Amino acid sequence: MKEQFHIMVVEDEKLAGRAICDNLTREGYQCVLFRNGEEALSYFQNNPIDLALLDYRLPGMNGEELYRGIRKLNPMIPAIFMTAYSSVEKAVRLLKMGAFTYLTKPIEMDELLHDIGKALEGVILRKENRRLKEDLKDKFSFENYIFHSPRMEQVINLVLRAADSSANILLTGESGTGKEVIANIIHFHSPRRENKLVKANLAALPETLVEAELFGAVKGAYTGSVANRAGKFEEAHKGTIFLDEIGELPADIQVKLLRTLQEREITRLGSNTPTKTDIRLITATNKDLQTLVKEGRFREDLFFRLNVIDIHLPPLRERREDIKLLVDLFIKKYSSKENKAVTGISKQALDMLVKYDYPGNIRELENIIERAVVLAREETLTKNDLPLFMGNEPEPEISHPALDSSLPLPERMQIIEKEIIRRTLEKHHNNQSRAAAELGISESGLRYKIQTLHLKK
Numbered sequence: 001m002k003e004q005f006h007i008m009v010v011e012d013e014k015l016a017g018r019a020i021c022d023n024l025t026r027e028g029y030q031c032v033l034f035r036n037g038e039e040a041l042s043y044f045q046n047n048p049i050d051l052a053l054l055d056y057r058l059p060g061m062n063g064e065e066l067y068r069g070i071r072k073l074n075p076m077i078p079a080i081f082m083t084a085y086s087s088v089e090k091a092v093r094l095l096k097m098g099a100f101t102y103l104t105k106p107i108e109m110d111e112l113l114h115d116i117g118k119a120l121e122g123v124i125l126r127k128e129n130r131r132l133k134e135d136l137k138d139k140f141s142f143e144n145y146i147f148h149s150p151r152m153e154q155v156i157n158l159v160l161r162a163a164d165s166s167a168n169i170l171l172t173g174e175s176g177t178g179k180e181v182i183a184n185i186i187h188f189h190s191p192r193r194e195n196k197l198v199k200a201n202l203a204a205l206p207e208t209l210v211e212a213e214l215f216g217a218v219k220g221a222y223t224g225s226v227a228n229r230a231g232k233f234e235e236a237h238k239g240t241i242f243l244d245e246i247g248e249l250p251a252d253i254q255v256k257l258l259r260t261l262q263e264r265e266i267t268r269l270g271s272n273t274p275t276k277t278d279i280r281l282i283t284a285t286n287k288d289l290q291t292l293v294k295e296g297r298f299r300e301d302l303f304f305r306l307n308v309i310d311i312h313l314p315p316l317r318e319r320r321e322d323i324k325l326l327v328d329l330f331i332k333k334y335s336s337k338e339n340k341a342v343t344g345i346s347k348q349a350l351d352m353l354v355k356y357d358y359p360g361n362i363r364e365l366e367n368i369i370e371r372a373v374v375l376a377r378e379e380t381l382t383k384n385d386l387p388l389f390m391g392n393e394p395e396p397e398i399s400h401p402a403l404d405s406s407l408p409l410p411e412r413m414q415i416i417e418k419e420i421i422r423r424t425l426e427k428h429h430n431n432q433s434r435a436a437a438e439l440g441i442s443e444s445g446l447r448y449k450i451q452t453l454h455l456k457k
């Protein structure tokens, strides 16, 4: 752990600097030592440093000037100062500038190590945060997003253009077409990506709680509200809020949402003081909002506010070109998740998947492949791994008396023999010599069979 931290020591007294660096190296840190500020600063420009340990008095630029130079390049670097004689005034100035702490010489090694550990905690947190954010960006990059069909390519072009703006976006499309994924893509490709994406599913919230959930509430505003709480809108300040199933929004809250969008401020439930909000709103619905507007169940003025940019996700059956790529993607995803060696799919099974209509769209296709991978016994998925409701009828059982397993084998053979002879005689209009020739037996042999098998009409 410690070896990933690079500490820069700037100390003009050669022996003292050497001793500190040796100690730090022994502790497991990476240490670089400089004897003046100019060299240290030029090194800092091109190399990763996590913490600076600075002598205050240096030849040339002093420690304070050096720190100012460092902060211009990277304002987040923690610095610890070492001074020969301290004055309160100097200490306050350094701390105000952002220094982590200062120590008076002679330096106590234990104290120094303790302070370094503390200062690096912040660095660890920031590194962790940065990694999380990168992960998120990866997650919503296009690597695992399929948009091969011309219709989806158009959708993505629109999504990327819309992401740059702050305009409200309404996502429409059947269940499972990928509305939530698109909301993620919009946020993580927008100028707001460093801030939060907050989600609320209005179909999953009881009507009585929707208002407090979205707008927050002050203590005592409703039964059971025991403390002040921020709503999703406040949480999403400077970021994006995604309201799923917007068609479910109760009428009185439609009014409040409209006002929020017009005034750009929100008022907690039970409060009279509005606060400013800066949010980007994305809504989604699998209902036809225009119909709800006509039926008087959704406010028309709110509809227009939400619908500044309308992005419609076509159902999977209208972009069958994407099916094969989605199948490949999901096979990879689930064979690695389930630790299976499934690598492909038979042509017959794929044809079946391409023809199917998917009322549940991509989510349904994903479930079908997940199930198939779990069930698969071979490297290649076959139609036997697909669910029956896809028109995947099992092969019809051939029923024939000769297949009756309750009969002994000779009897079953006789049934077949009799059938073959019957058909051959029929074909040759009961001409026994021609039938015998076709069967490769003698005429007398055939007559004997006809008798023993009771083939006389």
Ligand SMILES: Nc1ncnc2c1ncn2[C@@H]1O[C@H](COP(=O)(O)OP(=O)(O)OP(=O)(O)O)[C@@H](O)[C@H]1O
Residues within 6 Å of the ligand: 144, 145, 146, 147, 173, 174, 175, 176, 177, 178, 179, 180, 181, 182, 286, 326, 329, 362, 363, 366
């Ligand atoms: N183009 C795509 N490529 C790969 N996977 C996708 C794509 N679109 C959607 N998916 C996947 O399909 C599933 C359903 O997507 P999502 O939850 O976004 O649908 P939805 O439209 O919000 O559905 P609902 O209306 O039911 O909430 C998710 O697992 C998602 O990762």
Ligand SMILES: [Mg+2]
Residues within 6 Å of the ligand: 179, 180, 244
């Ligand atoms: Mg959804």
